[in-house]
Amino acid sequence: MTKSQNISVIINGEPISASVPLRTNLVDFLRNQVGLTGSHVGCEHGVCGACTLEVDGSMIRGCLMLAVQADGAEITTIEGFADREKAAQLQLSFQKYNALQCGYCTPGMLASALEYIEAGGKADRAAIRQHLSGNYCRCTGYQSIVDAVVAVIEQGGKQ
Amino acid sequence: MKAAEFDYLRPSNLGAALDLLANESADVQILAGGQSLMPMMNFRLAQPELLVDLNGLEELQFIRQTDSHIQIGSMTRYCELETSSLIQQHVPLLSIALPHIAHSAIRNRGTIGGSTALADPAAEMPALLIALNATIVTRSREGQRSTEASKFFLGLYETALDSGELIESISIPKSTTGSACGFYELARRHGDYAMAGVAVTAQRTDPINDARVVFFAISDRAIRAETVENHLNGLSELTEEGLENARKEIDKLDFHGDLNAEVSTKRHLAKVVFKRAIEEMMR
Ligand SMILES: Cc1cc2nc3c(=O)[nH]c(=O)nc-3n(C[C@H](O)[C@H](O)[C@H](O)COP(=O)(O)OP(=O)(O)OC[C@H]3O[C@@H](n4cnc5c(N)ncnc54)[C@H](O)[C@@H]3O)c2cc1C
Ligand code: FES
Ligand code: FES
Numbered sequence: 001m002t003k004s005q006n007i008s009v010i011i012n013g014e015p016i017s018a019s020v021p022l023r024t025n026l027v028d029f030l031r032n033q034v035g036l037t038g039s040h041v042g043c044e045h046g047v048c049g050a051c052t053l054e055v056d057g058s059m060i061r062g063c064l065m066l067a068v069q070a071d072g073a074e075i076t077t078i079e080g081f082a083d084r085e086k087a088a089q090l091q092l093s094f095q096k097y098n099a100l101q102c103g104y105c106t107p108g109m110l111a112s113a114l115e116y117i118e119a120g121g122k123a124d125r126a127a128i129r130q131h132l133s134g135n136y137c138r139c140t141g142y143q144s145i146v147d148a149v150v151a152v153i154e155q156g157g158k159q
Numbered sequence: 160m161k162a163a164e165f166d167y168l169r170p171s172n173l174g175a176a177l178d179l180l181a182n183e184s185a186d187v188q189i190l191a192g193g194q195s196l197m198p199m200m201n202f203r204l205a206q207p208e209l210l211v212d213l214n215g216l217e218e219l220q221f222i223r224q225t226d227s228h229i230q231i232g233s234m235t236r237y238c239e240l241e242t243s244s245l246i247q248q249h250v251p252l253l254s255i256a257l258p259h260i261a262h263s264a265i266r267n268r269g270t271i272g273g274s275t276a277l278a279d280p281a282a283e284m285p286a287l288l289i290a291l292n293a294t295i296v297t298r299s300r301e302g303q304r305s306t307e308a309s310k311f312f313l314g315l316y317e318t319a320l321d322s323g324e325l326i327e328s329i330s331i332p333k334s335t336t337g338s339a340c341g342f343y344e345l346a347r348r349h350g351d352y353a354m355a356g357v358a359v360t361a362q363r364t365d366p367i368n369d370a371r372v373v374f375f376a377i378s379d380r381a382i383r384a385e386t387v388e389n390h391l392n393g394l395s396e397l398t399e400e401g402l403e404n405a406r407k408e409i410d411k412l413d414f415h416g417d418l419n420a421e422v423s424t425k426r427h428l429a430k431v432v433f434k435r436a437i438e439e440m441m442r
Pocket of ligand 3: 099100101102103104105137138140
């Protein structure tokens with residue numbers, strides 16, 4: 001029988017209790033049990049960044065944390081970021097600058113970009129690339145993603 | 160892939176964790192930041208029967224100072240080290256090197272104890288700890304012991320840790336006036352494991368002394384290059400000739416190739432990173 005444990009978490013502001021199999025990682029729990037399919041799963045070993053989401057205020061890899069480890073934590077996924085000012089600006093900016101094509105990397109890319117901007121990151125292309133270095137995009141070539149992030153920092157979303 | 164089944168316990172104090180680790184009948188593994196262990200479990204390279212999660216142990220999360228040392232609890236995360244003013248002030252080498260370790264989301268979870276216990280030959284932390292003359296403090300139910308970093312890393316993923324033992328803290332001498340440091344690594348992408356890297360420290364007195372030169376990602380473990388150090392110690396200033404003599408010794412180190420680069424490439428890159436790290440140290 002699958003070994004499970006009960007957890008209580010707050011996801012995008014909503015308290016949720018569930019029984020999770022011990023071996024289930026956080027992003028699979030969110031996608032398959034909670035139905036929040038915005039966070040993506042690519043490599044399952046921390047390299048691609050598609051599963052990046054926020055736990056207790058830090059951006060982390062959803063594939064490298066067990067769901068049981070999140071017991072008692074506050075989790076924010078791409079579905080919840082939309083309420084944050086800078087995230088909403090980033091989403092518009094990604095559209096405007098064509099910073100996505102297939103969109104597979106986008107939830108993780110937005111999470112990492114949001115972390116950079118909310119920490120007061122400057123509109124410095126090299127620093128932005130360095131911060132986003134943990135997120136793979138196989139479509140855009142990154143240029144347009146950096147454009148979109150720079151625009152949000154420079155214009156505070158007025159575009 | 161997904162991890163195989165395991166049992167999971169999250170002890171709330173160090174004593175309880177040590178009791179669980181003392182169980183020799185099961186394959187017990189410590190879970191720290193999970194940034195190396197979880198990938199290994201997802202690949203099924205690791206299939207522990209019981210995971211002992213140390214994330215509930217506040218007693219292993221600290222950065223403190225004594226008159227002469229900085230002490231870091233093993234469950235301290237890279238991101239905490241990056242923003243610590245004690246580290247910036249007293250262990251500048253760590254501050255310079257930390258941004259090169261993986262990516263921000265990995266540094267938000269990964270711990271100094273986890274990287275030290277793993278002893279990946281391409282990881283920065285073992286080399287940094289040897290260059291800093293750090294001491295690794297370990298504990299089991301039988302008690303505590305201390306091991307110099309230069310005697311802790313024994314080979315590929317191999318350390319002086321005994322079964323039933325965990326890393327409790329790491330103690331690093333504070334840098335003093337006159338001490339200087341440099342760090343350089345070459346990686347394919349910022350934050351990836353290095354293809355070759357080096358950490359250097361020395362007393363920039365006249366002449367230079369107490370040089371420590373530690374390479375990583377070139378062998379089966381972080382290696383201290385005493386033959387290279389000997390050419391730096393005693394120099395009044397760093398001449399092109401002195402540097403060239405030191406660089407010649409690099410050829411004789413015990414190089415191992417990996418997926419990134421073969422031995423001849425590593426040998427070349429080791430000289431490049433050495434030159435750049437020394438330039439940074441002498442700036
Ligand atoms: C995409 C990616 C890129 C990375 N790039 C780099 C890089 O460039 N450089 C680098 O150095 N690392 C890199 N890492 C690895 C990262 O630094 C890990 O965080 C680190 O190697 C292990 O620390 P952890 O706390 O995550 O340990 P875990 O993964 O939890 O544990 C690692 C091992 O150490 C054991 N262990 C953990 N804590 C203790 C303890 N206190 N006492 C005894 N044993 C213990 C565990 O049982 C396990 O065997 C990368 C990881 C990823 C996913
Ligand atoms: S799925 Fe988590 S980093 Fe790729
Ligand atoms: S938009 Fe396709 S991977 Fe980034």
